[in-house]
Amino acid sequence: xxxxxxxxxxxxxxxxxxxxxxxxxxxxxxxxxxxxxxxxxxxxxxxxxxxxxxxxxxxxxxxxxxxxxxxxxxxxxxxxxxxxxxxxxxxxxxxxxxxxxxxxxxxxxxxxxxxxxxxxxxxxxxxxxxxxxxxxxxxxxxxxxxxxxxxxxxxxxxxxxxxxxxxxxxxxxxxxxxxxxxxxxxxxxxxxxxxxxxxxxxxxxxxxxxxxxxxxxxxxxxxxxxxxxxxxxxxxxxxxxxxxxxxxxxxxxxxxxxxxxxxxxxxxxxxxxxxxxxxxxxxxxxxxxxxxxxxxxxxxxxxxxxxxxxxxxxxxxxxxxxxxxxxxxxxxxxxxxxx
Numbered sequence: 001x002x003x004x005x006x007x008x009x010x011x012x013x014x015x016x017x018x019x020x021x022x023x024x025x026x027x028x029x030x031x032x033x034x035x036x037x038x039x040x041x042x043x044x045x046x047x048x049x050x051x052x053x054x055x056x057x058x059x060x061x062x063x064x065x066x067x068x069x070x071x072x073x074x075x076x077x078x079x080x081x082x083x084x085x086x087x088x089x090x091x092x093x094x095x096x097x098x099x100x101x102x103x104x105x106x107x108x109x110x111x112x113x114x115x116x117x118x119x120x121x122x123x124x125x126x127x128x129x130x131x132x133x134x135x136x137x138x139x140x141x142x143x144x145x146x147x148x149x150x151x152x153x154x155x156x157x158x159x160x161x162x163x164x165x166x167x168x169x170x171x172x173x174x175x176x177x178x179x180x181x182x183x184x185x186x187x188x189x190x191x192x193x194x195x196x197x198x199x200x201x202x203x204x205x206x207x208x209x210x211x212x213x214x215x216x217x218x219x220x221x222x223x224x225x226x227x228x229x230x231x232x233x234x235x236x237x238x239x240x241x242x243x244x245x246x247x248x249x250x251x252x253x254x255x256x257x258x259x260x261x262x263x264x265x266x267x268x269x270x271x272x273x274x275x276x277x278x279x280x281x282x283x284x285x286x287x288x289x290x291x292x293x294x295x296x297x298x299x300x301x302x303x304x305x306x307x308x309x310x311x312x313x314x315x316x317x318x319x320x321x322x323x324x325x326x327x328x329x330x331x332x333x334x335x336x337x338x339x
Contacts, residue, residue, distance in 0.1 A: 001040070001047060005058040008036060012066045017073045026073070030066045037063050100336045104205055104324055107312045108187050111207050114231045115185045118224060120209060123184040125170035127191070131160045133169040137291045138248040153191050153202075163191035166305060168248060171210045175292035180299045181213040187308070198320040205308040210284070212294065212301030218251070218283055221302035225281065229257050232311065240275060249282025249303055260314065269317075276314060279306035 012030065017023035030036050040059055047055050112122060125133075135144065155161040170186035187207045194200045211220070222241065229237045237260065241253040256277050259270035266272040281304035286296035309321055316335070318324070323331050 001043065001055055002058055005040065005055070005062050008040075009058075009062055009065060012062070012069055015069050015073065023070070023073055027070050031063075031070065037066060100332055102324075102332065103312050103316060103318070103335050104308050106335065107315060108205065108207065108308050110232065111228075111306075111308070111311065112185060112187060114228050115207075115209060117231075118183075118227065120183050120185045120211075123170050123174050123186050124188060125164075125167070125173050125186070127164055127189060128155075129162060129164040129169045131162065133172045134162060134164050134166070137172045137288065138168055139285050139287045139291070140247045144247065151193055153193055164188075165192050166190050167206045167208045168303070168305065171208060171303065172288075172292055174210070175212070175289070175294055180294060180301070181211075182301070183211045183213075185209045196322065198322060201309075201321055201325065203325075204321075206305055207308060208303065208305035210301065210303050212284065212289070212299050214299060216283075216300045216302060218302070221281060221283070221304070224302075225255055225279075225304065229255075229278075233257060233260050233314070241281075244280060244282075246280060246282055248285055248288050250285045252280065252282035255279050255281055255304075257314075261317070278310060278314065279304055281305070 008030075015026055017026055028035060032038065037059070040062070044052070044055065044059065116122075152165055153163040167186040167188045167190060170188065171184070174182060174184055185207055186209075188205065189203055190206050191203045194202055196202060209224075211224070222239075225241075226239055229239050236258075238258040240256050242256065244252045244254045246252045254277055256275035259265075259267060259274055259276050261267055261269045262274065266274045270276050281302065284301040284303050289296040289299060289301070309324060312318060312324070313321070
């Protein structure tokens with residue numbers, strides 16, 4: 001029996017397999033329940049007691065070397081198969097076309113780069129927020145319309161949890177953790193319960209800015225906005241600020257820019273006014289500073305916020321807001337030259 005085992009050891013050492021089918025056949029021949037090694041194990045009961053130890057050692061050696069050989073063949077076969085798969089002989093000889101960045105990503109990066117040159121750093125926060133960071137800390141009244149189910153997506157089983165309606169929640173989180181000076185911009189996706197149309201969507205993207213330090217004035221805000229408008233829309237761009245109201249700023253304003261289509265002369269795009277509204281802004285309300293642990297007697301600041309879709313519409317003259325989220329390749333390919 002030992003001679004038979006030695007013959008099998010020599011045979012196993014010379015095994016080869018050209019493909020997966022041959023390898024499986026070898027495994028069945030030697031390692032299956034009806035294979036050669038199993039047959040030896042069945043014959044082992046007939047071995048005299050004084051030879052069982054020696055024969056057992058040979059059988060174990062045969063089993064281990066057979067399993068090792070099968071594994072080696074399998075590994076070499078898989079490596080060879082992988083190298084073949086790396087070459088697709090049916091692939092076209094032309095270069096693979098590269099994709100393009102999404103227009104919203106292009107504009108967001110440009111906005112961040114402009115404010116980055118003014119010393120602003122990027123801050124981000126969660127999209128699923130709580131009432132305090134989205135509303136209460138920002139001086140929203142308990143009965144403010146923005147808290148209604150018609151405007152905000154609340155979590156049904158946790159009324160205090162909601163999808164953020166603006167990235168101002170990131171500003172409050174930063175103010176709670178960091179003392180001035182603070183100079184940040186907060187890009188991100190926000191959600192509002194609105195009917196989807198060419199002018200509105202249930203989600204969109206914002207960039208909000210916050211600057212808090214000693215002796216920050218409205219003049220600082222105006223100069224930052226003028227710099228942004230000229231960098232984004234061209235050196236000839238003019239701005240105007242109209243009084244407005246936001247719970248978290250006082251005084252507050254809406255900012256318009258001169259229409260870059262008609263040059264401020266009036267057209268259908270600007271409704272023949274020569275101006276297009278692009279963002280809201282104002283000086284941070286002292287109550288907001290105090291809510292976030294900042295002494296309003298020492299520090300002041302300004303805040304601003306804009307929709308990235310609106311800026312993209314103005315820059316690339318996209319008429320339908322829904323096109324930004326439909327992933328139409330034909331639409332996205334129009335921005336290849338902008339990358």
